[in-house]
Amino acid sequence: MSNKYADELWLGTLGKGEVRWVAIGMTNTVEEAANRHQTTPVATAALGRLMGASLLLASSMKAEEAITLRLLGDGPLGGVVAVGNARGEVRGYVHEPQVNLPLNEKGKLDVAGAVGAGEFCVSRSLSNGESYTGMVPIVSGEIADDLVHYLHTSEQVRSAALLGVLVERDLHVAGAAGMLFQLLPGASEESIQMLENRLSQIQGISPIAVDSDSMEDLVRNIMGDMEYRVLEKRPVGFCCTCSKERVSETLISVGKEGFKDLLEDQHAELICHFCNEHYNFDEADLRELYQQAK
Template identity: 50%
Template sequence: MHDYLVRAVAKDGSFKIFSVLTTSTVEEARQRHNLWPVASAALGRTMTAALLLGTNLKGEDILTIRVLGDGPLGAILVSANSKGEVRGYVQEPQVHLPSTPKGKLAVGAAVGKGFLHITRDLGLKDPFTGSVELVSGEIAEDIAHYLITSEQTPSALSLGVLVETDNSVVAAGGLLLQLLPQAEQSVLDTIEKNLSKLPPISSLIKDGETPEDIINRVTEGIEVKILETKPVCFCCQCSRERLENLLIGIGKEEVSSMLEEQGGAEINCHFCSERYTFDKKDLENVLIKIESQGKKKDD
């Protein structure tokens, strides 16, 4: 089954609800970054959250989540766009911690204490960034706290990543429900009751349930309307051309030094671990372009 996201709304206008399947997306991140289980869970949850929060992005809008904890994982950085594309990395991908007493991956301990920053770049002059202190390091609880504190949006968020003994990701996904001002108490009571019975998202997905099935579980007894279904995937915007422009941007002196000392350059994209090699001839061409740009400025 391909990964996809479902966006729906209560027919009485009391809430918005989104659910997403991200198993293949998180597994690709695991393979690209050679993640160990705790890192897979932490990065996978953050990527899933970025897709859920980015459902209303348009055009060239970008949403970025930074989880900056003091735990052994270090920083987690994820960005998503309006096309349902997400990318991300964790600073220390090979971290092992003992499981929690309940047998769960110790994501909270691996993330540690620190801050969560969410930036919405909507193409305006200044992107909006909201920040909150991490409350648990478990990602879902932290982002729900952010939504209530920074955006004043009462929300229920559930994220799950299930990792097999061979380190592969066998199930991943999430659910986000956001209450609207006109929500009546009876609706709140029904949602609360349904959420209390909801099994872990990852176990539902492993058993074959779809985003629509998960939405139906949470909204049992309430009429909802599906507004959109769209594919999601791991996708990085890096390219050889962009990195060549980066080399041009660092200037003649720096590129000349690379040429003389190393005879070339290798650039690794943090987001997707793709490696780009620039040999001697490539760097000589970069220097020609730098000089050409300098002459245009002088003219």
């Protein structure tokens, strides 16, 4: 039972254009994150949902800008981080990928329990080099509600969000998707009512992601009877910014003094938090970097 159509982000409007929506199919992206970080199902769900939230928020930004989301909760996950941009590139990690928790009272993965109470932190890195960080308390820990709460309190935007990741017993990701509806100024009561009615019928987005065979199918299954327009489609994928060069710069920055221990060990391994890529430096590499260090 595989429905691995390519991950995409679609943008559009509802009704007479007073509601903006963003939909993402991200099954492959979340599966890649789970494979890279060897996450348990509840960690996969938390990470996947936060990665989705970062893509939903970043969708209205410029291509070279990025959004970083941090869930700084006191639960056993110890924090979740995701960075997304408007090009559909996303990366992320959880501090404790091996966390296992019993299912919650609804028989679902207990994402809220794994996240715990604390702060939800949203940082926007703008193209002019500035960055803005907003922080709100975690209100649910299920992530979609936290996203809506953040948009309402920090950006005065009324919205509704769905984020879901369905993990099979064998740990593979059967379906992952996200959806954000934002009410634009002047949205009519009629449109709001229509949206509320539809959302009350949806039990969760992950079963829809599993049952859909294409991105088109996914969007149609979420929208139901609502009339919608698709304005744009973009690819989505797991993408990290690390490289051996960048990691080398980190090593060089420790300075000649700090380098001595590394040279004695004759080997160094650095691991990227975001994608779990391992970078190895042998003695020859280290000698070369030592020359560049100050």
